Amino acid sequence: MASTKLAGYEETVICPYNKCHVILKHRFQTHLIKCARSYPEIVLETCPFDVTHRYRKEDLQAHVEECPSRENFDRYVYSVSNGNGPKVPPVEPTPRPKPPPPKNDDDEDWDHYNTPTYDPQKYAMNAKVLRTPGLMTPSERRKFADAERKRLSQIDRRQQ
Template identity: 35%
Template sequence: LFSQGTEEEHTNGYEDMVTCPYNESHRIMSFRMQTHLVKCRKSYKNVKLIDCPFNEVHKIPEPEKGYHIQICEDRYSFDKYKYCVTSSVDQPSTTKNVPIVTEEATIAHPYIDEESWENETVTRAYDPIKDHASKKLLIRKVTGMLPSERRAFREAQRLKFEEQQNFQNQ
């Protein structure tokens, strides 16, 4: 049935090919399967498949859910993450030489933060138009204004430029 669609096949010249659970004639490279499933799901709206809880790429029919959950190959990595199943051969224990912090120790020595953001001075934000552009001779292009407003702005800029030029010449 559809659960067979997750079997991988190795062929010469191709990477791992996977069969689409919606249409068995679709053969997709495994790293493209997620993208393909999104597109294929739109074409096959009448096929009702559910997601595997361990791997979103596994699409299975509702009646096969219990069986698939028992045999899913991605269940091991999920269980290993969830239950922290390790052996001394796989991984050394990370809990050695870790100090144990008791509740009494945290009460006796509470953490005191010396930095207070409320005591810092509040400064105004930098506004380039007020701080820099209004004092210098900069040609600015205004957008979002009506033509009459743009004309008035350009005229005010021209007068400002003339005043600053006259002031500098004196």
């Protein structure tokens, strides 16, 4: 997984599944997933320190010993195990007030409102909205466009 920087481009990485694939580094994880599906016959193991590092089983141990991402892991493990890690004072949980009891609003019943249902076609017929024709033949579209012009001009006259 050699990382290179081409002139005029961002940093690129070569795909372990197909050496012809040169991918931008920030798109590499997504590409690896797609390429792994496309090449099921190529079995590569994933590095425990960086998921974008894929190697054959026999090469993985050598890579793990010299993986550049291992430094972050080692730094964390040794700082925690030596007691040299960041000194963070223990945080005690703050008591939260109890929520108020729920109100019992039994008088509200949404099923018995006497309001008509919303009809978008009916609304669009009376509003200054451009409607699009559905699946129509060219002659039907022309008729629809003429009817729309008339409808919109009538709405304009009513608003003046």
